Amino acid sequence: MLALLTPFSRSTKSFRKDLLNVRLLLLFALIFTLIPIPFIKSQDPNQQPRPSASPTAAPTPLPPPTVKIDNYRAAAARIIGAALTSNRAYERLSFLTDHIGNRLSGSQSLDRAIEWAVAEMKKDGLDNVRAEKVMVPHWVRGQESLEMTAPVPRKLMMLGLGNSIATPVEGITADAVVVRTFEELDALGEKVRGKIVVYNAPFTNYGATVRYRSAGASRAARYGAVAALVRSITPVSLGTPHTGAMIYDETQPKIPAAAITIEGAELLQRMQNRGDRITLRLKMEAKFLPDAESANVVAELKGTERPDEVVVIGGHFDSWDVGQGANDDGGGCIISWEAARLLKELGLRPRRTIRVVLFTNEENGTRGGTANRETLTRPSCQNTCW
Amino acid sequence: MLALLTPFSRSTKSFRKDLLNVRLLLLFALIFTLIPIPFIKSQDPNQQPRPSASPTAAPTPLPPPTVKIDNYRAAAARIIGAALTSNRAYERLSFLTDHIGNRLSGSQSLDRAIEWAVAEMKKDGLDNVRAEKVMVPHWVRGQESLEMTAPVPRKLMMLGLGNSIATPVEGITADAVVVRTFEELDALGEKVRGKIVVYNAPFTNYGATVRYRSAGASRAARYGAVAALVRSITPVSLGTPHTGAMIYDETQPKIPAAAITIEGAELLQRMQNRGDRITLRLKMEAKFLPDAESANVVAELKGTERPDEVVVIGGHFDSWDVGQGANDDGGGCIISWEAARLLKELGLRPRRTIRVVLFTNEENGTRGGTANRETLTRPSCQNTCW
Structure with missing residues (x-):
């Protein structure tokens, strides 16, 4: 609108x-x-929508300009x-x-x-x-960070997602499981319990891909995940995470959620494909004020x-x-x-x-x-x- | 090579x-x-370079393959x-x-x-x-930061340039002067004394534009500038500063040098064009170990x-x-x-x-x-x- x-x-x-x-x-x-502009109130309520022309028919002439x-x-x-x-x-x-x-x-x-x-x-x-x-x-971000502790120590660029809750002060340290789609997550099911789910969904279009940011945390929480990380909803990155809103499903436990970069998501994907055990520590202070x-x-x-x-x-x-x-x-x-x-x-x-x-x-x-x-x-x- | x-x-x-x-x-x-590959040692030292064909002459036939x-x-x-x-x-x-x-x-x-x-x-x-x-x-970066204190408080993304010296621990706080070229700097001359010179040179090609990163600090120091900031040497940016080497002219005082983003350089340019007085605080710990x-x-x-x-x-x-x-x-x-x-x-x-x-x-x-x-x-x- x-x-x-x-x-x-x-x-x-x-x-x-x-x-x-x-x-x-x-x-x-x-x-x-x-x-x-012809306003809604001026429209004839009895007016029927014009049937759309079939692909083979000659184009219907436009009505004369009003x-x-x-x-x-x-x-x-x-x-x-x-x-x-x-x-x-x-x-x-x-x-x-x-x-x-x-x-x-x-x-x-x-x-x-x-x-x-x-x-x-x-x-x-x-x-x-x-x-x-x-x-x-009045949501405030506070301090936040993400680091890999295994297989190699490394800081990862991140931005907490709007509306996310915080982690405990000491952060959440857990193994990561990378999935490309909700279907992959569903197939893993309870195997992600206690894990940080990483959505590495390549950008196709905003509407299709933003679902992982909006709904990814609660979908992962359904299976017992302790946090969710989402590849940024963009086709372009220079190590740049994108924030944006997420929405909790009130029927599921709330877990913290953050965006990572395309590069970061692909790094985690490569490591998982290589058979590495990946451990991450996520710290977020995000909260709502009155x-x-x-x-x-x-x-x-x-x-x-x-x-x-x-x-x-x-x-x-x-x-x-x-x-x-x-x-x-x-x-x-x-x-x-x-x-x-x-x-x-x-x-x-x-x-x-x-x-x-x-x-x-x-x-x-x-x-x-x-x-x-x-x-x-x-x-x-x-x-x-x- | x-x-x-x-x-x-x-x-x-x-x-x-x-x-x-x-x-x-x-x-x-x-x-x-x-x-x-025909090695240098096999070349005939008496061989004359072939005259290059004039634009209107028929192309010289290639020699038979060796x-x-x-x-x-x-x-x-x-x-x-x-x-x-x-x-x-x-x-x-x-x-x-x-x-x-x-x-x-x-x-x-x-x-x-x-x-x-x-x-x-x-x-x-x-x-x-x-x-x-x-x-x-063995150059190490250490902690580093850049913030604007006037006309509005704001953090600016930066990366210290390789080989740069540090600032004092409390940082260097000074007014900024933005120039697009060395010629603009030379025209200002002593007016940049005590100032932080910001080179906002748009990327044309690497060789032409990298001069501001390599030589900008010493060129500004010649006129008494206290630090130099260089727009990153790239045509593409998502708020991403690029590091790279700088070289001190040993005949000039050494001043700290850092890269800022295209967006940051254009922000400072707009503020200067608007008549704002811009004050920056640069902190860098960069140093050489043995x-x-x-x-x-x-x-x-x-x-x-x-x-x-x-x-x-x-x-x-x-x-x-x-x-x-x-x-x-x-x-x-x-x-x-x-x-x-x-x-x-x-x-x-x-x-x-x-x-x-x-x-x-x-x-x-x-x-x-x-x-x-x-x-x-x-x-x-x-x-x-x-």
Whole structure:
């Protein structure tokens, strides 16, 4: 949902900070917001879905356009010109990432980012700028480490997974069992009792591979494993572990979970294939503090003809704690915000209200998105499209 | 010199651990060693270099081959077949990197690697297997860190450069000045006195860009800088600093030098461009211990017709202390060694002696290469080609 109008795909997590890309994507976002979208309420409930054309049939002609595109050419040209000659979005993104940095839910830096965005949006002259309070989980990483003690002593790069519990203070020292798939784990079953399960699943696509990060710990705990390590969910690595959220199955014992690098996972795989007995020591201090106050940042550009019909655009303002949250999802936030700012600067008022939302807590709770959705279930919000 | 017959180029430092590549490159190495190379001693000293053809002239016909290639087809086919069906080289490289790991000059792991190689080469039945003693520099990294204290507190990823001196225990805290080129530094001149100079030179090619790592510290020290930071010499980064050697100009004060990431260098550049005053604290414990005993590992396959004419192939066995030395240059060592092993296994004896040398201390001293060259200046070694 949150990614509907943010062009940075959450599924690839690739790095696309290139300025030109940001600008081009911004343009698409702008143009989409300008063209009146047929809202759900205007759809005919009796309308039947069109049967899809069979592969051999002639293509069904498109229905005539319901919008006179030509009416928007002049406005689109002004927006494109302004977007391609302004550095504002890039400057704001670089200030956000350089001076405020990463923004995990509950962190002071997320609070600072929210204050900064509200103040800047007011300077931009946007309407109804506000921070809508949301209580968020407050997970903190603490110190963490992973080392191999056998067959050779060696430190391994790791990052604890978001939502993971800690290990005991002295760490968990246990033999490792490497599997490439859940099926391999299931085949081993009780043989992993007391072991650290290492998921060495090569990246295919985000959705397919992220299951090992999300659900791997509880799946291993089902068979008595004492910790889970997951090969980072990425096709590219320079010894770089990726953090991300994991979710406990409440019916299983909770065990600590961390990401290791592709190189680390392949090292363990080679050692296992070679017949080595592998012993690892995992130490993690991760824990939840009491829920913290945070907020969705909201700003609007009031519509001229139908101000109570609202198009919501946005990104999520929180990030993990180990990068800068530039691509995930500072960029999505800034271009959504910039779309409204540019329209305001150009004196272009849309027919419907455009609402920019910088959601809090997407990474480890989606409390911001949930809270925002709940505001839209009120009868007065039935005309909102997001 | 050392790279003459090792197909892993030192100038690109790219990662090419792919097994197929290793095998194909191995084949080339093998074939090159089998074809009698016209040695320097057989060249006519009165021979004039052929004038190079002008761009418009018809291409000069190649001279007739001096070797009957057909005589080697059967042997080449056996070598290719054996190389493409053997995992030995990959298994040895992975054992070297997984179980012994990185191998900085003076380290216990380099000693272990040398002992292992000598023992394995003897098992292979190679001739005259030996470790030729070489005294090497013994630089140790110690603890090190870099943090920004202004405009915002932030840790920066770094790796001290090989051969660098330490900072005082409390570190060096100073303002940073970012330059993209030596020319920018020279234009600033005395303005960098008391400052930490940051070289943010984008990668063009290794030779052109590595100058900032090799010579940047002394060039900055000339103007009174107190430390130097160098953007890592690579076109690719995931927040990954690259270590490597630096060399002090003995006529200038010695100042500590470290590599930072591309991302870190660009962050500092953006901050400087924005007008921020940047303050950094660099801490390094790097130092030289007394020279340590090491060795070049040497093994031969004695020639049948001209055993005193020698073709040297090899790689360097030492590596930096922060990786595994797989590509730089474990791979070069193992394929050189494997070339001789395969010939031995196949019962193929070359006409001239093939000598495999796993050189020590290429990374920070080239003492192994120098020592080996000195053995070749003896009159009895005039027939050696390497």
